[in-house]
Amino acid sequence: MQFECIASPDWVNLLRVWTQVEGLAEFRLGKVILGYQSTLKPDALTQWVNIRRRTPIVLTKRQLKGFAGDFWAWWIDLQPEWRDVAGCHGPLTLEHRPLPAGRNWGQLADAKGRNGVVSVIACLAWWGVHHVVESGPAVLRAEWYEAVADVTYVLDSILEECISA
Numbered sequence: 802m803q804f805e806c807i808a809s810p811d812w813v814n815l816l817r818v819w820t821q822v823e824g825l826a827e828f829r830l831g832k833v834i835l836g837y838q839s840t841l842k843p844d845a846l847t848q849w850v851n852i853r854r855r856t857p858i859v860l861t862k863r864q865l866k867g868f869a870g871d872f873w874a875w876w877i878d879l880q881p882e883w884r885d886v887a888g889c890h891g892p893l894t895l896e897h898r899p900l901p902a903g904r905n906w907g908q909l910a911d912a913k914g915r916n917g918v919v920s921v922i923a924c925l926a927w928w929g930v931h932h933v934v935e936s937g938p939a940v941l942r943a944e945w946y947e948a949v950a951d952v953t954y955v956l957d958s959i960l961e962e963c964i965s966a
Contacts, residue, residue, distance in 0.1 A: 807926065807929045807930065809929070809946075809949075811946060811949045811950065811953070812925075812929060812949055814953060815922070815925070815949050815952060815953045815956070816922070818953055818956040818957055818960060819918055819919075819922055819956055821960055822918065822956050822959055822960050822963070823918070825960070825963045825964070837879050837908055837909075837912050837916075837917070837920065839875055839878045839879055840878075841871070841874045841875040841878045842875050842920075843868060843871040843872055843875055843924060844871065845858045845860065845864075845868060845871075845924070845927065846858075846875075846920055846923065846924055849923060850916075850920075854915070854923075857923075857926070857927065858923075858927045859927070859930075860927050860928065860930075860931060862931065865928070865931055865938075865941055866941065868924075868927070868928060869928065869941050869944055869945075870891075872924050872925075872928065872948065873889075873890070873891050873892065873893075873944075873948070874890075875924075876893070876921065876948070876951070876952075877889050877890075877893065879908065879909055880893075880909070881904065881905060881906055881907045881909070883899075883904055883905075884897065884899070891944070892943075892944050892947040892948070892951075893947065893948075893951045894947055894951075895950075897951070898951065898954045901958040901961075901962075904958075906955065906958065906959050906962070909955055909959065910959045910962070918952075918956065921952055922952075925945070925948055925949060925952065928941075928945050928948070929945055929949070
């Protein structure tokens with residue numbers, strides 16, 4: 802997997818939080834065996850699942866902008882209604898991160914194992930390789946950092962709820 806080749810403190814923190822969330826679930830598959838329920842899943846992710854995750858997806862520079870848009874559409878579609886982001890197109894920023902105390906994260910909290918958050922992490926890895934390792938376009942790099950920050954926010958919130966439950 803390409804997860805470890807991105808030398809960004811934000812990325813490393815995301816992987817740390819993700820590992821803690823999965824660890825609290827004892828690395829079980831979770832309730833959603835088929836993964837997240839969304840019709841907006843990026844084509845690259847579907848392709849990766851179809852090849853049984855044997856090799857990482859390598860996006861071309863030409864594919865990046867479309868992939869970033871696909872990622873955001875999918876990620877926004879996965880969010881619980883209380884986040885109020887359904888009308889957003891593009892990056893979820895700090896203003897989209899309300900205090901989540903006592904909120905239900907729904908399928909984001911339930912989907913664990915190979916069809917859960919790892920799918921989101923894989924997408925960010927394929928995208929991040931171009932922006933952190935290969936210095937991609939500045940606009941898409943900033944979007945990648947926002948995506949990492951938002952996924953970290955969600956996982957941190959889920960982790961906090963698991964620990965306090």
